[in-house]
Amino acid sequence: MTLAAIDYVILVLYFAFVLGIGWHLRKKIATSGDFLTSSHSVPVWITSLAFLAANLGAQELVGMSGNGAKYGIITSHFYWVGAVPAMIFVGLFMMPFYYGSRARSVPEYLKLRFDEKTRALNALSFAGMTIFSSGISMYALGLLLKLVLGWDFTTSVLASAAIVLAYTFLGGLTSAIYNEVLQFFLIVMGFSPLAIMAVLKAGGWSGMSARLQTMTLPSGHTGDVMVHSWKYMGHTADNPMGIEAFGLIVGLGFVMSFGYWCTDFLVIQRAMAANSMSGARRTPVIAALPKMMMPFIVIVPGIAALALSQMAVGYDLPMKNGGPDYDQVLTTLMGKFYPAGMLGVGLTGLMASFMSGMAGNVTAFNTVWTYDIYQSYIKKGAPDSHYLMVGRITTVVGVALSIGTAYLAQSFNSINDFLQLVFSFVNAPLFATFLLGMFWKRTSANGAFFGLLTGTLAAAATHGLSMAEGKGGWITNLHTFPSPMAQNFWIAIMAWTTCFIMTALVSLVTAPRRVEDLRGLVYGVTDLKHDEEVNWYARPVPIAIGVAVLALILNIVFF
Amino acid sequence: MLDLRIPTGWFFTIIGLILVAMGVFFPGERAALTESNVNLYCGLVMLAFGGFMLALSRWGAKHGS
Numbered sequence: 001m002t003l004a005a006i007d008y009v010i011l012v013l014y015f016a017f018v019l020g021i022g023w024h025l026r027k028k029i030a031t032s033g034d035f036l037t038s039s040h041s042v043p044v045w046i047t048s049l050a051f052l053a054a055n056l057g058a059q060e061l062v063g064m065s066g067n068g069a070k071y072g073i074i075t076s077h078f079y080w081v082g083a084v085p086a087m088i089f090v091g092l093f094m095m096p097f098y099y100g101s102r103a104r105s106v107p108e109y110l111k112l113r114f115d116e117k118t119r120a121l122n123a124l125s126f127a128g129m130t131i132f133s134s135g136i137s138m139y140a141l142g143l144l145l146k147l148v149l150g151w152d153f154t155t156s157v158l159a160s161a162a163i164v165l166a167y168t169f170l171g172g173l174t175s176a177i178y179n180e181v182l183q184f185f186l187i188v189m190g191f192s193p194l195a196i197m198a199v200l201k202a203g204g205w206s207g208m209s210a211r212l213q214t215m216t217l218p219s220g221h222t223g224d225v226m227v228h229s230w231k232y233m234g235h236t237a238d239n240p241m242g243i244e245a246f247g248l249i250v251g252l253g254f255v256m257s258f259g260y261w262c263t264d265f266l267v268i269q270r271a272m273a274a275n276s277m278s279g280a281r282r283t284p285v286i287a288a289l290p291k292m293m294m295p296f297i298v299i300v301p302g303i304a305a306l307a308l309s310q311m312a313v314g315y316d317l318p319m320k321n322g323g324p325d326y327d328q329v330l331t332t333l334m335g336k337f338y339p340a341g342m343l344g345v346g347l348t349g350l351m352a353s354f355m356s357g358m359a360g361n362v363t364a365f366n367t368v369w370t371y372d373i374y375q376s377y378i379k380k381g382a383p384d385s386h387y388l389m390v391g392r393i394t395t396v397v398g399v400a401l402s403i404g405t406a407y408l409a410q411s412f413n414s415i416n417d418f419l420q421l422v423f424s425f426v427n428a429p430l431f432a433t434f435l436l437g438m439f440w441k442r443t444s445a446n447g448a449f450f451g452l453l454t455g456t457l458a459a460a461a462t463h464g465l466s467m468a469e470g471k472g473g474w475i476t477n478l479h480t481f482p483s484p485m486a487q488n489f490w491i492a493i494m495a496w497t498t499c500f501i502m503t504a505l506v507s508l509v510t511a512p513r514r515v516e517d518l519r520g521l522v523y524g525v526t527d528l529k530h531d532e533e534v535n536w537y538a539r540p541v542p543i544a545i546g547v548a549v550l551a552l553i554l555n556i557v558f559f
Numbered sequence: 560m561l562d563l564r565i566p567t568g569w570f571f572t573i574i575g576l577i578l579v580a581m582g583v584f585f586p587g588e589r590a591a592l593t594e595s596n597v598n599l600y601c602g603l604v605m606l607a608f609g610g611f612m613l614a615l616s617r618w619g620a621k622h623g624s
Contacts, residue, residue, distance in 0.1 A: 006577070006581060009577070010574060010577065013570075013573060013574065014570075017566060017569075017570045020566065021561070021563075021566055024561050024566075025561060028560065041560065046563055178561065178563050181563055181567070182563075182566065182567055182570060185567060185571070185608075186570075189571070189601075189604070189605055189608070193597065193600075193601050193604075197592075197593055197595075197597070201592055201593070308592075313592060314591060314592065315592060335590070335591075336590055336591045336592040337590050337592055337593055337597070338590050338597060339581075339588040339589055339590045339597055339598055340581070340588055341577070341578050341581040341582075341588065341597075341598040341602075342578060342597050342598050342601050343590075345574065345578070345601070345605075
């Protein structure tokens with residue numbers, strides 16, 4: 001695929017706008033709070049779209065369209081089951097404590113609710129995870145641009161990192177959030193025409209379904225599984241993903257999804273930047289609305305690609321090592337449907353998604369490093385201007401570390417698998433800690449810490465005792481899962497359950513904190529005051545009901 | 560604080576104009592799998608979205624939101 005001059009004009013124009021927004025916002029930065037937390041000043045429509053965009057990295061766009069071609073509409077469970085319920089829950093039930101506690105970060109909430117060691121554990125693992133995930137997505141983007149456009153890996157990695165660095169350095173979190181909204185619109189504008197054209201070319205949804213139903217997938221399943229999200233969920237052997245309804249709902253829909261959306265500071269930080277308690281609560285709930293529509297932009301083109309490859313129209317799935325190369329489905333489709341001009345918009349959208357994901361990681365890393373590690377353990381009690389300077393330096397260091405990780409990932413391919421594994425060990429039990437901590441005042445600091453540790457160990461043990469596609473089983477193999485995804489779901493379930501039980505048991509035999517210390521942090525001892533200033537229809541609960549009903553309808557329509 | 564609707568509006572207005580111009584002056588630019596003038600139609604949608612954002616910010620400035 002080659003780009004025309006006009007495509008570069010569009011790319012450069014986009015760079016100019018994101019840098020311009022950063023430049024404009026630089027004047028608003030007077031304190032470390034302005035730089036690292038936006039000082040509770042951002043309107044709710046902006047925090048909502050940023051909440052979504054920070055999670056919408058290039059890997060998600062590329063990976064989910066690939067999954068669309070590989071697994072079909074079942075992939076939408078990652079949105080309709082694996083995101084929407086958790087987003088509603090965090091908005092309605094947890095945000096009052098995050099926002100109301102006046103904590104500046106999720107680890108700081110843990111410090112207020114429990115103790116220093118729980119915060120340190122969370123802050124360190126989170127800081128490491130953000131650096132590694134931003135590095136890995138940088139690596140993925142560099143690889144893709146090299147493959148598709150022949151761009152030099154180093155140039156594209158360094159150039160995109162430099163732009164993210166420039167606008168976050170100038171305007172801090174506010175600049176990252178504002179740009180994420182522009183990036184979100186560009187992603188939608190750049191990718192939705194592709195979805196529409198690919199589906200129309202394949203004969204519309206019904207024509208596409210009819211064509212897929214007659215084929216047999218490489219996995220041996222009938223093509224009918226491609227267009228039903230629940231019909232083939234009865235048994236792991238019935239669908240190419242190798243999962244069944246219980247593992248899906250409990251493992252993905254409850255443990256993994258709630259563990260991510262309700263505790264990951266990367267997204268929570270956007271909601272905490274909102275300009276009111278009501279705004280903070282509405283942020284994830286409103287974000288759930290576009291979130292549930294994302295499958296139509298990212299998954300459906302992949303399904304259409306599979307259907308098109310079955311028709312004699314001149315589209316074949318990209319191949320690698322004798323099998324389909326699903327990661328290239330999105331870019332090859334763009335090449336077949338977008339002429340010079342629109343192709344520039346599509347590729348700029350891909351760059352935008354990478355930048356929004358990376359800026360999300362960098363700004364979250366900044367805040368956690370500066371407040372939860374530097375201010376807490378390295379230098380306490382310095383004037384605020386010192387922490388502002390540290391925040392700015394951390395931005396540079398964070399970006400540099402991400403670049404280093406990108407090169408590390410380039411040299412050691414297996415490091416990605418290893419890190420994904422570590423993330424799942426660390427993240428899976430977290431939601432049990434937060435659930436007990438926020439809603440049961442008896443939960444003690446030692447209970448939380450011990451529960452987190454044993455939960456992480458339980459995750460590692462489950463991985464060591466089971467196998468899927470030859471992975472895991474490094475202790476001994478007691479059970480073989482039909483797919484790595486099913487294995488992940490069950491690792492999460494074991495970790496969560498262990499953490500929940502151990503936290504509760506240890507809490508019952510250790511001293512709880514005094515009730516006076518828990519005001520604003522725990523349900524039942526907090527005077528919940530919010531929403532007075534807004535009309536009933538703009539309050540979080542009515543919006544949440546509307547969002548839930550819509551999600552239910554989508555599940556029924558694509559059953 | 561910066562009204563984000565303004566840069567968003569201008570960005571999509573400019574991109575929309577570029578695409579519409581491409582569609583009008585180079586109607587022969589076609590991708591392999593489609594007969595339609597993709598640049599023109601997508602450009603018009605972006606132009607409309609950009610205009611809508613700019614109109615919203617004007618309306619907001621008048622009504623104080």
